[in-house]
Amino acid sequence: ITGQKIFITWGEHDLTENTVHIVLARLEGAPAGTKGISCFIVPQFLLNADGSLGAENDVKCVSIEHKTGIKASPTCVLSYGDNGGAVGYIIGEENHGMSYMFTMMNQARLGVGLEGLAVAERAFQQALEYSVMRRQGRAPGAPAGESSQIIDHPDVKRMLVTMKSTIEALRRLIYWNAACIDIAAHHPDAAERETASDMAALLTPLSKGWGTDMGVELTGTAIQVHGGMGFIEDTGAAQSLRDARISTIYEGTTGIQAADLAGRKFARDGGAALTALMVDVHTELSAPASGEAETVRLAVLSVLPAYEQAARGFLGAMGQDPRVLGALAVPFLRLSGLVLGGWLQARAARHAATLLGAGRDPDFHRGKLQSARFYAEHLLPQAHGYAALMRGGAAAVTEADAALL
Numbered sequence: 001i002t003g004q005k006i007f008i009t010w011g012e013h014d015l016t017e018n019t020v021h022i023v024l025a026r027l028e029g030a031p032a033g034t035k036g037i038s039c040f041i042v043p044q045f046l047l048n049a050d051g052s053l054g055a056e057n058d059v060k061c062v063s064i065e066h067k068t069g070i071k072a073s074p075t076c077v078l079s080y081g082d083n084g085g086a087v088g089y090i091i092g093e094e095n096h097g098m099s100y101m102f103t104m105m106n107q108a109r110l111g112v113g114l115e116g117l118a119v120a121e122r123a124f125q126q127a128l129e130y131s132v133m134r135r136q137g138r139a140p141g142a143p144a145g146e147s148s149q150i151i152d153h154p155d156v157k158r159m160l161v162t163m164k165s166t167i168e169a170l171r172r173l174i175y176w177n178a179a180c181i182d183i184a185a186h187h188p189d190a191a192e193r194e195t196a197s198d199m200a201a202l203l204t205p206l207s208k209g210w211g212t213d214m215g216v217e218l219t220g221t222a223i224q225v226h227g228g229m230g231f232i233e234d235t236g237a238a239q240s241l242r243d244a245r246i247s248t249i250y251e252g253t254t255g256i257q258a259a260d261l262a263g264r265k266f267a268r269d270g271g272a273a274l275t276a277l278m279v280d281v282h283t284e285l286s287a288p289a290s291g292e293a294e295t296v297r298l299a300v301l302s303v304l305p306a307y308e309q310a311a312r313g314f315l316g317a318m319g320q321d322p323r324v325l326g327a328l329a330v331p332f333l334r335l336s337g338l339v340l341g342g343w344l345q346a347r348a349a350r351h352a353a354t355l356l357g358a359g360r361d362p363d364f365h366r367g368k369l370q371s372a373r374f375y376a377e378h379l380l381p382q383a384h385g386y387a388a389l390m391r392g393g394a395a396a397v398t399e400a401d402a403a404l405l
Contacts, residue, residue, distance in 0.1 A: 001087075002085050009074070024097050038095055042088045059079070113211030124218065165371040176203065181200045208251065209254045261332070291353060303380055349372035
């Protein structure tokens with residue numbers, strides 16, 4: 001195998017005896033395009049007949065990329081075949097490399113979505129701690145002559161609750177996604193496995209795309225909570241933003257995830273999987289709740305018609321003009337994340353209210369209700385804006401003149 005690969009994370013290191021690369025390459029005479037790509041194992045060291053490490057393979061790290069963030073994770077340029085060719089072992093059949101690679105990439109996409117969540121959670125914890133420690137100005141209602149903790153200022157509190165409620169919705173989405181993958185692999189009933197597999201396929205690009213977008217947005221919010229100190233390296237707030245920024249690019253950009261969600265997962269089955277999910281959502285939300293949980297339930301019910309109408313219109317428009325997919329896929333992903341996140345918050349609120357009524361961990365469950373209510377009243381209304389955009393926003397993209405940019 002000859003050629004060069006860039007952006008290979010941990011492409012060469014000494015933490016293991018042998019680094020095994022999974023490489024896409026084209027055999028001589030293979031068909032053009034992705035249909036001619038095969039998948040190979042290329043080890044750093046070849047093995048002897050007895051399984052021991054043998055000669056070093058012809059693959060070398062020739063440079064380390066200088067990145068914006070995650071600098072503790074080296075990203076390498078690898079050169080294959082500078083001295084005659086690296087030995088590679090084909091995986092499966094010739095020319096099926098892309099389908100094999102997607103098996104690994106689907107797991108990686110969920111992992112990168114989790115990365116967006118994890119960095120956002122770290123940034124939230126930093127911002128929350130700073131907001132309690134830092135005193136500045138006098139919050140409304142505070143005693144005269146005293147500076148207040150900045151968490152007592154309503155705008156700072158708004159930013160913190162925005163972070164917390166979005167993170168909680170996203171965490172539930174990713175857990176649900178992971179559970180579907182496990183059920184699809186291990187459930188004894190074939191019909192259950194198929195249903196879970198369809199749902200995992202729908203959720204994976206959403207977990208990755210919405211999760212990483214929110215990771216970048218929320219780490220930026222954390223810097224804002226810190227004020228000027230957030231822009232100084234000493235606090236660590238800026239590192240979270242830099243580290244999160246690559247996640248929207250890893251394993252396919254947000255646009256690629258959105259196109260996968262809209263084109264391969266939504267349009268390909270005529271919207272059947274999403275329609276089935278919406279039936280479950282309506283059924284679950286049909287039962288009244290109480291208190292704040294009822295507020296959240298009604299808020300989610302209020303956006304479902306706009307979401308479903310936007311999805312149907314999007315499906316029809318894609319059938320008439322293929323450019324609509326690229327023009328509206330990302331707004332559709334954002335809209336889907338907001339609405340499904342709201343549904344998951346409604347489920348959590350109902351559960352929290354039940355446990356609170358039973359006297360279980362009152363502060364924890366009041367916090368969950370508070371978070372769900374904020375999501376319903378401050379974040380979920382954005383879904384109406386995205387739905388309006390879905391109804392008429394494609395032309396502003398497809399008719400835009402590139403020469404005027």
